[in-house]
Amino acid sequence: MCLRNAIAAPARGPTLAETVVAKLREDIVSGALPPGSRLLSIRKAAEAFQVSKNTIVEAYDRLAAAELVAARKGSGFVVVFAPDGTQRPKHVTEAVDIASLLSAQLDQDFQIRVGDGRPPPSWTEQSEIRRHLASPGRSLLAESDAYGSALGFQPLRQQIASRLGAQHIDARDENILTTFGANHALDLIIRSMLVAGDAVLVDEPGYYPLFAKLALAQVRMVGIRRNPDGPDIADLTAKLISERPKLFFTQSLGHNPTGGSIALPVAHAVLTAALRYNLVIVEDDPFADLPSPSIHRLATLDQLNNVISVGTFAKTLSASLRSGFIAARPDRIAALAELKMLTTVNSSGHIERLLHRLIAEGHYDRHLKRLWQRIESASSKVQEKLHLGGWATYSDQTTGYYQYLLLPEGVSDLDLARDGAKEGIFIAPGSVFCVDKQTPLARGIRINVSRADDPRFYDFLLRNL
Template sequence: MNNRRETATLSASIADNLAKQIEEGVLPAGSRLPSIREYAEAAGCSKNTVISAFDILTANGLIEPRRGSGFFVVRRVIAAEEAEEATTLNRAMDIVWLMREQLQTKPDVLNLGEGFPPVEWLEETRLDHYHQRVVRTGVASLFRYGSRFGYLPLRQSLQQKLAGYDIDAGPSQIVLTHGANQAMDMVLRYFVQPGDTVLVDDPGYYTLFGKLKLSGANIVGVQREIDGPNIRQLEEHLVTYRPKLFFTQSVGHNPTAADTSAAKAHRILQLAERYDLTIVEDDALADLRPRALTRIATLDQLRRTIYIGSFAKSVSAALRVGFIACHAALASDLADVKMLTHVSSSEYCERTLDAIISDGHFLRHTNHLQEKLRRATDTAIKALTRLDAHIYKPCEQTLYLWASLPGWTDSMKLAEALIERGVILAPGAVFSPDADQVSAYCRFNVAYLADKRFAAALHACASHGAR
């Protein structure tokens, strides 16, 4: 163990030393590093230590391997705007930065761009109560991989949950995943090749845009309207690009809070049939919204729809349990993709979630959660109204509101001004597949809008003439 620690420390030290030489220009862009054997001999260490150091530098984008030639310093174009990315100002506008902010708690900062309900709203699920039950009844799951489809009793519980939305899906049509994000990754791996066009909601789920860019896809946005996607634009894109997939969110759309109308859902399915399109319906907020709302998967019964669900917003993001529901042949293929890329999902987490949602307490919990959202939404709308904000879609019950504030035509600039005053926003441009798009809107988490620090920070911006 000590030898392993010493090796890791030495590798990090070598990586730091080489990184410094690269940053200072001692090792210029395009130059070849000594071979692993040569470096190991010169440094008096093992080749594995040097390999680990080179792996660190490669992961940080400082060097790259070239087959048969060795490792080379990456050529980096340093533009004025790139140099500014290290500043807090521009980091606040970065997708990865926004994701990082959602994964940590800063008591001195008001995060109005937070993606989750407050922790205290979820604590009543009492995860500790279910741990002992899982350990008593499924101790073997703590020491082995699970099924490629995932824990069968949970899939059976999800069958009942989906039946509540009038979606008929047997256990063989359900694949459990490591959260909704792994579900999206699996779909992308299965369907998308570099250069393929994929349609997305615009505005839409910013993390999805990052995944699509990593896969080399051509991302094309479909304008999101107050009752769902713009149907005329959707058909134009289908004619022009012939895409395989359209990722959309029908219920509680993130970030606008708008729901897709039944009329538009029917029209989307008609177009999907005509142009051989598969619809990926993300329903991550299902437990926070009324069951009766229209879902494309309900109308389609999973023929052309891949339905993705999650419990991150209603139980715990830490459990990392999501699922895919689709037709059985595709479910089997996606289970194979999951097995090849991740072996399996966590049966321990799946057993824990099944214990929670199969308990009658879960229904009471989601009812309480929705009631808290109703109260918070009402309070949030009043707070934004006092600020003369324009709310895109006022709702009775939603986690997010999409709103613009008077005098701010570019929410990026607003976010820049407020972050210096301890308030974090989720500016509209982050939610667009077009990184250059200017938006007056921000996504606000309703649970935090009553905090007086927001109005005070806005007032301070106005007093200092920030616009």
């Protein structure tokens, strides 16, 4: 173009997308949006900038192309540019990326939360038990404000041991360490028993927040194929020989995300292989308190000799209470208690006293019966709707909140999650739960039966599968 024509041509102002990019670039480069900050969802950003959703999508794509932000599976865009030139260590970035679905799960922007890992509050703290979460007219002893033992509130530990006894596990209070939920328990076990470079086995698919913790500890994860009735024994045996792992993290009841539970012959085979190859098993057991018909657990068969059991009240009572426990041999509990004292001093005495009262007065068990009835009813309805739609689930025998929908050939779990997000539907893509993203089981989605009662979700499946 000649200079005259260039002068004569009217000046073009910035497009709406360019305006959005310029504003966000300024915030990122100035440090107002530091590394790790999550950008607003497409809908919220469109409202904030008063532009269309397509404009925001274009702006975010430009920022990503400029390596200022990066898309994280299931949780939108996150700032990755550091103004001072520093970057997160690689293993920290990997851990945050693995846990990206958790970030999306904490976002309250979704109207339909079928991929959520937790039940709705109406099933737990907002149910009838809510009236017991406050303590009007009840005074606490002065010593309840003190730190107390790092092991946790002893009367609660005794109650937990007694409940384990009712589940055919011989335990006493010295076998119990209370924690800030199951994730805190898993973190303590990883810190206490593993060092960078160690190999561990995990369910495939399995519990993705655990994967993030292991990545943060720079531990090498090896997936064990998960069958509807538990870990694949042939795969487990082969990898015990080739990898020589220190620990095997697994779930026996209501497996997350497939929903299946371990069969008795499989449980025996897992314990036999672990004993032969000097493998310690960490059994994550969030649904142990449910009055379900399945009683096959590794901790029951092993009696805490070679199994460390992790329990929590988050899935059955309230995720907000953040309380759980570790059940193990006394020597392991003592070592974990020392680490707990060094890292958090203690868990919450007030919360543990509240839990002790709820259990002692029978409120917890009555609540569990109602919760189990809800789970059974919801699970049957979801299974019926999925079968009517012609869709296959991985396991028909489920215990807990989850069912795993297998996707047809050619359907991407990530694309399905992105399409769902555009319609306000939070979907948990199967690849997030897999170490090996190419495994056939990665092509699925986790469905939380407690949140799958909205016809818009099934209409979405009909249109997209």
